Amino acid sequence: MSQTHTARLMDGTDLAHRISEASASRAAEITRESGTAPCLATVLVGDDSASVTYVRMKRARCEKAGIVSRHLGLPATATTAELVGAITALSQDPEVHGILLQHPVGPYIDERVAFEAIAPDKDVDGVTMRSFAAMSFGLPGFVSCTPGGIMRLLEEYDVDPAGKHAVVVGRSAILGKPVGMLLLGRNATVTYCHSHTTGLGSIVRQADILVAAVGRPRFIRGEDIKPGAIVIDAGYNPGNIGDVDVETARTRANLITPVPGGVGPMTIAVLLAQTVEAAAEQLGLGSGRSVLRS
Incomplete structure (x- = not known):
């Protein structure tokens, strides 16, 4: 990638709005029925x-x-x-x-x-061990909302993880670990990095898909982004700053999520969709899982 290249932004706000509208429609149906x-x-x-x-x-x-x-x-x-x-x-x-x-x-x-x-x-936030096991084994259940939002964003932008090297920087129980499991379930090769990882930059430079979820502002620099990579910035730090230095990263990445307006809106959209799904199942009205595909 030349220095004149600018990565395309992955708009989570618009997609989240569409998912939320579908959730509202399904909620109205459930209430009527x-x-x-x-x-x-x-x-x-x-x-x-x-x-x-x-x-x-x-x-x-x-x-x-x-x-x-x-x-x-x-x-x-x-x-x-x-x-x-x-x-x-x-x-x-x-x-x-x-x-x-x-x-x-x-x-x-x-x-x-x-x-x-x-x-x-009722675990619509996907935080229990049972939900994590379901994510890991590809079984029915509720996903952690931010990882679920990330996967839906990848689908929206026609990013197929299969065969790609996905690097997850961060290993929290509600973000880093589950997003790695979801990517693995889509046939990506997944590497987890964390505070004890040595040679972090060299690993990040191998990432076809990079998920930054470390909670440190501008921690990932543009020079460590593989040209053409898909960059998911799941960090949110004071001042609306992500974990990726977006200005330098955009000169090398192909797609990148903005902060704010990328992953954040998707988290809430998935929460709403899964709440509607849970209500449908508990009330005997069938699954609402299709809301996330609308």
Whole structure:
């Protein structure tokens, strides 16, 4: 690629809007047929400003799509047992079809234990071990929302992972690990990189598909991008800055997601779609999985 080359941006905002419209249409159908609207329960521990903003945004998107939003706030002093009890009650409530535990939950709570209290059929955020196993084995289930959004973006731009070398920088349980499993399921050869990886730059330079999910602003530089690569920037840092230095990366990549406007909108769109799917299945109206393909 010459220095005059500029990568095409992968527009997550427009695709997310279309998916959300399809979710709204399906939610309306479910409400008409069953007399019950899909319902997503959000759970927030404490009053961290960023988390409060994220939850408020997700609830607003739900309501716009015809999904009932129920919110449960717990104090920052809540214990693991108290949080598990609250999530268990929501899991057992037939009027709740999906549960979202906003993370992080604070230093005094065992987050994994809390996640595992979510009933598998209501795990619309794809955070439980059962959901991860389903992603890994290619079985039916809910995907982690950001990885699911990434895969849908790749489909939208006709990127077939089969035979390509995908490098994932980051190994979190809700982003790095599951997106690698989803790419592997699409026949990519997957390399995980993390804080203990030596020679990171040389590995990144081999990537046909690069997923940056390390949580460090502009960590991936343009000179480390393989010419013609597909770059998915899943990082979101203060100041609307991603994990990739987009200006230098665009001179070498073929496709790249912007921050904001790339992966972020897709995360919420997948959450809405999976909530609608969960409601359809629990109410005996069939699967809503086709929403993500609309």
